[in-house]
Structure formats: C-alpha cells, structure tokens
Amino acid sequence: MVELGCGTGQLGLFLALAGRPVLGVDLSLTSLQVAEAFRRRAGIVSARLVRGNLFVPPVLPASADLVICSGVLHHTGDPEGGFQSAVRLLRPGGCILVGLYSRAGRLLLPLLRGRHQRQATDRRGLAWYADQHEHPHESRHTVGEVLGWFERAGLRYLSARPGILPGQPEGPLFQSSDPGGSLGQLAAQLSWLGRAADGGLFLMVGQKH
Numbered sequence: 001m002v003e004l005g006c007g008t009g010q011l012g013l014f015l016a017l018a019g020r021p022v023l024g025v026d027l028s029l030t031s032l033q034v035a036e037a038f039r040r041r042a043g044i045v046s047a048r049l050v051r052g053n054l055f056v057p058p059v060l061p062a063s064a065d066l067v068i069c070s071g072v073l074h075h076t077g078d079p080e081g082g083f084q085s086a087v088r089l090l091r092p093g094g095c096i097l098v099g100l101y102s103r104a105g106r107l108l109l110p111l112l113r114g115r116h117q118r119q120a121t122d123r124r125g126l127a128w129y130a131d132q133h134e135h136p137h138e139s140r141h142t143v144g145e146v147l148g149w150f151e152r153a154g155l156r157y158l159s160a161r162p163g164i165l166p167g168q169p170e171g172p173l174f175q176s177s178d179p180g181g182s183l184g185q186l187a188a189q190l191s192w193l194g195r196a197a198d199g200g201l202f203l204m205v206g207q208k209h
C-alpha cells in the first residue's frame, strides 16, 4: 500500500501495525521525521517513509494494490493532475481511496472560525484550527467531479464515505455500490452542509479496470 501525502503517518502507520507493507510519501521532512520517530517507537517494521512529490512519486508505475491520498490533493494547484499521477501507481485491479474537501461540506466553515479559535486551547486544538482555517490554499470538490476523474482515469466507482446517495446503507469500502444519479448525489451533498464542524472531508474509492 502507498500513502501519498502521508503527513505524520497516522493512517499509514496504523494500517502497518497489522504487518501490511506500507510506503508513506510526503513532501514535508518535518512531518516525516515525526512519522519516523513514531514508527521506531512502535517497532513497526513493515512501513517505510520517504520524501517525495506525489506529482513525480518515487514509486514504480502499476506496482501498488492500494493507493491512499487523503487530505492532500485539495492543497495542490492541480488536484486532478495529482489524482491521475496517483492512479498511475495502481496495478490493474488495484484500488485508490481519495479524500477531498467537499464544496457543500465546507461552505459554512467561515461561520465557525471564531468558535473554533476560542475552542483551540491546547497544542492539538491549535494545530487543528490552523489546519482548517489558516492553510495557504484549498480547493473544494463535488461527487460528480470526482466521478469524472474516475472515468477519465479508467476507474470504476466502488464506494464513498459519507454515502453519496440519501439513505443508501453503508456497505464495505472495497465493494462495488451504486453511484446513483446527479440528483441523488446533490441531495446527499446538501445534507453535508452541516458537516463543516468536522472539516467537510469526503472519501471515494475506485478500482482500476
């Protein structure tokens, strides 16, 4: 498994705890140093952390079963270009999980800025506040847009969190489900308007043909 933009490695190292081979890639040396220190302390031997740019990833094309890229592409200048770069790492049948800021999910975020600032009283809270409100660049995305990325990259849609259709039961992440149509997707995304407090991130999973 490859995690692009692994940051301090929380997700990738958690997944590696079970002995899965994980390669974490990030631009930030400071984040990688935090991740590496944790990896050593926890004795996680199946993970490796390397510095690299997801637009020119230090990974062989068509070599990964799973690529995870969450919370990253919306901070770059070319989210779809970064997505296509990530997909090139997948072997046929491999899956990608992408996490992006939702247009609806973050619409009301500016209204919460003052409250979030007052609530940020310890280091963890301050880091969360800075991550949500003070980063230099973000783009916001819709389900339809990401389904378009999937189509152009030769991926079939598998699943999403939260669900992209109202009332659709949450099935397994890596099993095919119905993406529905644009009206249903719009209704689901409108219900995400209330999700600004948790960052308004949504996840979509696709599989390479």
Ligand SMILES: C[S@@+](CC[C@H](N)C(=O)[O-])C[C@H]1O[C@@H](n2cnc3c(N)ncnc32)[C@H](O)[C@@H]1O
Pocket: 004, 005, 006, 007, 008, 010, 011, 025, 026, 027, 028, 031, 052, 053, 054, 055, 069, 070, 071, 072, 075, 076, 131
């Ligand atoms: C908000 S953090 C998310 C970290 C992690 N994925 C998570 O969910 O906790 C975004 C990370 O993306 C990294 N990043 C941004 N652009 C990148 C690029 N072009 N190549 C690799 N990493 C990048 C940043 O250094 C940062 O660690």
